[in-house]
Amino acid sequence: VFMRPSAVVERSGVLTVADPGAQAVWILDQPNDSYQRVSQVGQLTLVSPVALAQGPGESVFVADTVLNQVFQLDRTGKLLRTISSQGLERPAALAWDDTAHRLFVLDSKKHRVTVFDGNGALLRHLGGSGGDNAQFNHPTHMALDAGTKAGNLLITDAMNFRIQSLSPEGKFLWQFGKNGNGTGDLASPKGVASDSAGHVYVVDALFDAVQIFDRQGQLLLAFGEHGTARGQFTLPRGIFIASDDKVYVADAYNQRVQVFLGAVASRPVTKESLK
Incomplete structure (x- = not known):
């Protein structure tokens, strides 16, 4: 079904997949044994839907990096809201804080996070271009930090080869990572997520692997x-960790989504495993 899946979210058995290769979003409703391909959102046709976030209720947010818009869809794919008027240039990742009712949009081209309220009104911008704390160089992926209840963000700062954590107000909290091709390095970091224990999962497209770190950046x-084959990847992209700690990986160039039972599915790190 998939052409080049880049992001995935799951809730109550409903799997939503952003597929820029198909210029569509797939909604796989497993409880009702149905699926649909969503390519039309209102009057617009999706071009490059790359990012997803679970929204309020059963809704989902979708970011299109060519249309430079964010769409909120219901469980059936019907358009609920469009967020487009705030100068987004490349919305590459999304996160929704259901407690604070805040939508975070990672703008890769502007090297910052734009924050909206639950009605789509602009609140603030976080970050900016650079290599210092709370600055970014072409950030690509983002997730809420499930290891805390504070609504903190995990951000893949791709061309600074690191993961940064910021508060919802943009305060720098911590970072880890360095460029390299060795165990625990970040060569081409993509999707980021955390499990209920606070472990940080980072997809690396160059390693074709998922690395799991503690919050100090120690590789676990x-x-x-x-x-x-199963458990192998070809240029993986997004990652999503569900409330039951199942791990969903968008295995982009194998045209599939793979599901793992959290750290149970992992194996000890060796240098050979990352080559």
Whole structure:
């Protein structure tokens, strides 16, 4: 079904997949044994839907990096709201804080996070271009930090080869990572997420693997290698960790989404496993 899945979210058995290769979003409703392909949102046709976030109720937010808009869809794919008038240039990642009713939009081209309220009104911008704390160089992915209840953000600061954590107000909290091709390095970091224990999962497209770190950046485990078999990846992109700690990985160039049982599916890290 998928052409080049880049992001995935799951809730109550409903799997939503952003697929820029198909210029569509797929909604797989497993409880009702149905699926649909969403390519029309209101009067617009999706061009490059790359990012997702679970929204309020059963809704989902979708970011299109060519249309430079964010769409809120209901469970059936019907358009509920469009967020487009705030100067977004490349909305590459999304996060929704259901407690504070805040939508965070990562703008890769502007090297910042734009924050909206639950009605789509602009609140503030976080970050900016650079290499200092709370600055970014082409950030690509983002998630809420499930290890805290404070609504903190995890952000893949791709060309600074690091993961940064910011408060919802933009205060720098911590970071880890460095460029390299060794165990625990970040060569081409993509999707980021955290589980209920606070472990940070980072997809690396160059390693074709997912690396699991503690919050100090110490590598704990890794899983995956290049290939097409189960548990192998080819240029993986997004990652999502559900409330039951199941791990969903958008295995983009194998045209599939793989599901793992959290750290149980991982194996001890060796240098060979990341080559």
